[in-house]
Amino acid sequence: MIFKKEAFLFYFRLFWSLITFQIVTKGILFLAIFPIAKGILQLLLTSSGKSSLSSGDFLPTFLSLQGAGIFILVLVLLVILVAFDINAFIIISALARKGNPNLPLIEMLGISLKSVKNFLKPQGLLILIYVAIIIPLIGIGVTISPMSNFKIPNFITDVIYNNPVYLIAYGTLLLVFTLITLRYFFFFHYCLLEGESIKEALKKSASLMKGHWKAFIKDFLVKIGLKVIGISVLYCFLILGLILILEKLKIGPGLAMFVLLTIAEIISILGLLAVPIVIYSVTDLFYRYNERDGYPLKNKVYKIEGYPKENKQTKKGKAKKLGLFLILASVFMINASISVIYGLFFNEIAKGNHKIALVAHRGGGNLAAENTIAGMRKAIKAGATWTEIDIQRTKDGYYVINHDPTFKRLTGIDKASDEMTLEEIKSLKVKDFFDQERPVQPVATLEQFLKAGQGKIGFYLELKGDTADKKMADDIVKLIKAKKLEKSTALLSLDLNLINYIEKKYPEITTGYLYYFSLGEISDINADILIMEEGEATTLNILKAHEAGKKVVVWTINSSDSINKFVKSDVDAVITDFVLDVKKGMKERDARSDLQIVVDDILN
Known part of the structure; x- marks a missing residue:
């Protein structure tokens, strides 16, 4: 004993x-x-x-x-x-x-x-x-x-x-x-x-x-x-x-x-x-x-x-006990104050009308072949607010929708967009890797994509790859203005210099900067939307961006844990391959009891 x-x-x-x-x-x-x-x-x-x-x-x-x-x-x-x-x-x-x-x-x-x-x-x-x-x-x-x-x-x-x-x-x-x-x-x-x-x-x-x-x-x-x-x-x-x-x-x-x-x-x-x-x-x-x-x-x-x-027990020991007591008492009072305020303003704090927009990744996510009009149409039907697509320039100066450096993964042709003419690209067929039993789809041009979705969905247009330059930005802004799509379109890029160019020359155009790490003050980044990789989308970063008047979008939210986390967050939109899963997550979020909301607020 x-x-x-x-x-x-x-x-x-x-x-x-x-x-x-x-x-x-x-x-x-x-x-x-x-x-x-x-x-x-x-x-x-x-x-x-x-x-x-x-x-x-x-x-x-x-x-x-x-x-x-x-x-x-x-x-x-x-x-x-x-x-x-x-x-x-x-x-x-x-x-x-x-x-x-x-x-x-x-x-x-x-x-x-x-x-x-x-x-x-x-x-x-x-x-x-x-x-x-x-x-x-x-x-x-x-x-x-x-x-x-x-x-x-x-x-x-x-x-x-x-x-x-x-x-x-x-x-x-x-x-x-x-x-x-x-x-x-x-x-x-x-x-x-x-x-x-x-x-x-x-x-x-x-x-x-x-x-x-x-x-x-x-x-x-x-x-x-x-x-x-x-x-x-x-x-x-x-x-x-x-x-x-x-x-x-x-x-x-x-x-x-x-x-x-x-x-x-x-x-x-x-x-x-x-x-x-x-x-x-x-x-x-x-x-x-x-x-x-x-x-x-x-x-x-x-x-x-x-x-x-x-x-040995000394006066120091007694002082430590007193210090510990004061710390515990302070924590108790802080917790009590937080809880009283939370309880009094629960509906305003936890049950606000914060809406999260749903962005279908690469056209329609997993609903059809990526970056295709068929995918966008299914995303519209599923209730997506925006569709995100990747834009590249062809050898003869047209703009087509494709993500990778070449067409090999999706079509089997190991050539980049700027190595092929539009006519050559039109002959390509995009495989559906989400469901190989679904039919192949053609590679769409940017104009075809905008025409098919105008008035039905918003467009996140990412300027992609080696052809993403000032000329591409100028050409796409011109097209957006011609189609009067300024309010339903945002230009995105991983290249901050390109975003800065668009912001300076076309301040009326909404810009979105995609990034996956940052140092310093993100509130000073010169873009209307900060599109954060999910690891970067911390509560503090979201708060800083909102205080600077910027919107926050998180990419790419695909896992069940990520969906569960971000549909309950303060982000303005999520980009996902799984539109229906995110819709389901939003419904489950809205059906939570008061206690479940409290638990989620503490966990987040």
Whole structure:
């Protein structure tokens, strides 16, 4: 019984120390380091003549002196994040394993910052970049917190998954990265705890894993994997049970917001333990495997014996308790205030008449062959508000609808639009890859497309490929004006310079800028519509764009999770291949109970 009590106290102190460290370091990051970094970034952008940087105009800046400054800034942030999110927990885990679970916060911060010196070398920085970018993609190991949800944009993975060659290459690459990660899984431990050089740490990590890979599969991948699954299932049951109880009690939205918001905060705080616990488990395996091999660990860098094992109760302890009480009381009051306001203005806040326009991707999405009039007609019938199409110029100066650099994927002809005349292109037949039993379709001209849809649907016209230039912009604006389609047409491009040209020469024409990453102030981007890749469409970015008087469109919303998320968001429109699925999602959104709306508001 005494042993169980001691064990409980040990882990309680350890977890308390870890949570405290997480909260403090996250506070330092979000209240100090990130704002300072943002200020430096803005200065660098301003000195280059820009206020923002995005996927459509980043290259010249990245190759400039300011680009070098941005790269150095990113590396500095990366080093600090690794110190806080990985290094500190490895060292704290080692200290805790030797009986010291309650290291003072100042000591923990000092240890984390001192640890970065091991990686201030070119090869060390490369490893940190690997940890930040590759680890999130393979899903094994620990990365820095801002990159934990990093993934390849969906518009790229859609291409990969729909091409067998790309898919095999991508899968092979992920497998190679996974094997590399597992081989050097204990690299950080040898660097930080044993003071080994990067080369020696890699060598010893590979040797340790080689001798214990079978045990590692059981001890880490299986056991921790099962624990994660178990905790996830328990979490789902608890949340579902709570929601059912609240539903049965029929409490108002204000009280429901208070209860669920408080529980969400508790879960978020407990969630801060996830990474430290995983690192503690890996550190424990590091010591156990070395002990089995009879290897005497040196603990060169951090002498664990140098830290006291117990903290006596002092006035500081009482001050901490008072501080904790004040923090909890403040959180309670903030939650209560939010909930009262939410309850009083629930209909205005949560049941507003926000309408989301539906944009059929490449004509009609999956309703017919892409970028065809048949697809657009089906999109109109399905209730789409807009159709998005891709425009290219032919060899003899006409404009046709096609997405890819060549016609090969859709028609089998490996030629670009500007290598063929309009007559040659008219003979091509577009296959329907959504349903190969449906008939092939002709390649449409822009004029045919506009004529078939005028008065029935709006047009998002993307200026596409190598022929997307100022001449294309001039010609299409002329056509739009001739057909009096200014109010039902928007010109889109991934090229910000082309958008700037249209904005300057034709301010009366609606423009839409497509992009998948940005730095700086997106509100300063010179376009009427910001068309964000879904990873870029955060609540904050949507709010910033709206405050600047711009509309927000998200592309390309195809997965059930994405549809469920964005039909409940504040975006102005979504671009999708699955028009009917999005329509269904909108109906389900409108049929939600008050409690379901509260849950969605908290989750979003």
